[in-house]
Amino acid sequence: MQKDKTNWYASWFNTPYYHILYKDRNHREAALFMNALTNFLKLEKNDSILDLACGKGRHAKYLYKQGFDVTGVDLSEESIAFAKQYEKPRLHFEVHDMCLPYPKKFDAVFNLFTSFGYFEKEEDNLRTIKSVKAELKPNGSAVIDFLNVEFAIKNLVPKEKKKIGDIVFHIEKYVEDGYIIKNINFEDEGKEYHFVERVMALTLEDFQRYFAEANVDLKNVFGDYHLNNFDKNTSERLILIFN
Structure with a gap:
């Protein structure tokens, strides 16, 4: 990966x-x-x-x-x-x-x-x-x-899937150590990818x-x-x- x-x-x-x-x-x-x-x-x-x-x-x-x-x-x-x-x-x-x-x-x-x-x-x-x-x-x-x-955390969707073209993005969201975190996992052309978005909960x-x-x-x-x-x-x- x-x-x-x-x-x-x-x-x-x-x-x-x-x-x-x-x-x-x-x-x-x-x-x-x-x-x-x-x-x-x-x-x-x-x-x-x-x-x-x-x-x-x-x-x-x-x-x-x-x-x-x-x-x-x-x-x-x-x-x-x-x-x-x-x-x-x-x-x-x-x-x-x-x-x-x-x-x-x-x-x-x-x-x-x-x-x-x-x-x-x-x-x-x-x-x-x-x-x-x-x-x-x-x-x-x-x-x-x-x-x-405050609104974002209250309405956080823990897990979702988004299919865009041939790629299915698996998205997980949670709050940890003062950050709103989004894990993004997907596969494309036989390779697995993992990326993270982290934004401070300011x-x-x-x-x-x-x-x-x-x-x-x-x-x-x-x-x-x-x-x-x-x-x-x-x-x-x-x-x-x-x-």
């Missing part, structure tokens, strides 16, 4: 299977969320946006089409190599570690679709937030789109603590992609807007 030996996100995100498993993500919902965010933040055409942990660039490409100057960065070399085929004068992609400040300042920094809390060391969460603050122009705003862990209070340490001001908290108010018992998302 082939197993990853580095940080899980560095290996899993670099495989084609990650993109196969999540290929049916809701593009319409993503577009509605981007529209709601950019309108709420009063971003204007040609304003600059950093898409932090952009994957293959689906959000970045949409934001570019809406008239923004977009830079997408991600740790996955394969994802960035794929995204680079879409580059244009105001749409750029680059391999970058989000724990470190990107050497440019933006009107907005977006960290979307639970692309936070992966690290082995908790201090890397704080380093990332400090880096985001350093990437903002004086009146810029940042967004972290995270899952609402609450609103955890983020508030990080923000205080990073000297960041939390401005708004929303609970879904329509920017309704956050309720820890019923909201699926934890969307944080800060500067």
Whole structure:
């Protein structure tokens, strides 16, 4: 069985299977969320946006089409190599570690679709937030789109199977040592594969603590992609807007 030996996100995100498993993500919902965010933040055409942990660039490409100057960065070399085929004068992609400040300042920094809390060391969460603050122009705003862990844990499905094409993904979810863990097992072309997703079970209070340490001001908290108010018992998302 082939197993990853580095940080899980560095290996899993670099495989084609990650993109196969999540290929049916809701593009319409993503577009509605981007529209709601950019309108709420009063971003204007040609304003600059950093898409932090952009994957293959689906959000970045949409934001570019809406008239923004977009830079997408991600740790996955394969994802960035794929995204680079879409580059244009105001749409750029680059391999970058989000724990470190990107050497440019933006009107907005977006960290979307639970692309936070992966690290082995908790201090890397704080380093990332400090880096985001350093990437903002004086009146810029940042967004972290995270899952609402209280809701996620309460509604956790311990085991499920997903058949996509010829591959059957066996998925197991559980909570352990402060992480929500997803084990992913499948077979393809006679080989067995095992990958793990681990995301810290960070609450609103955890983020508030990080923000205080990073000297960041939390401005708004929303609970879904329509920017309704956050309720820890019923909201699926934890969307944080800060500067």
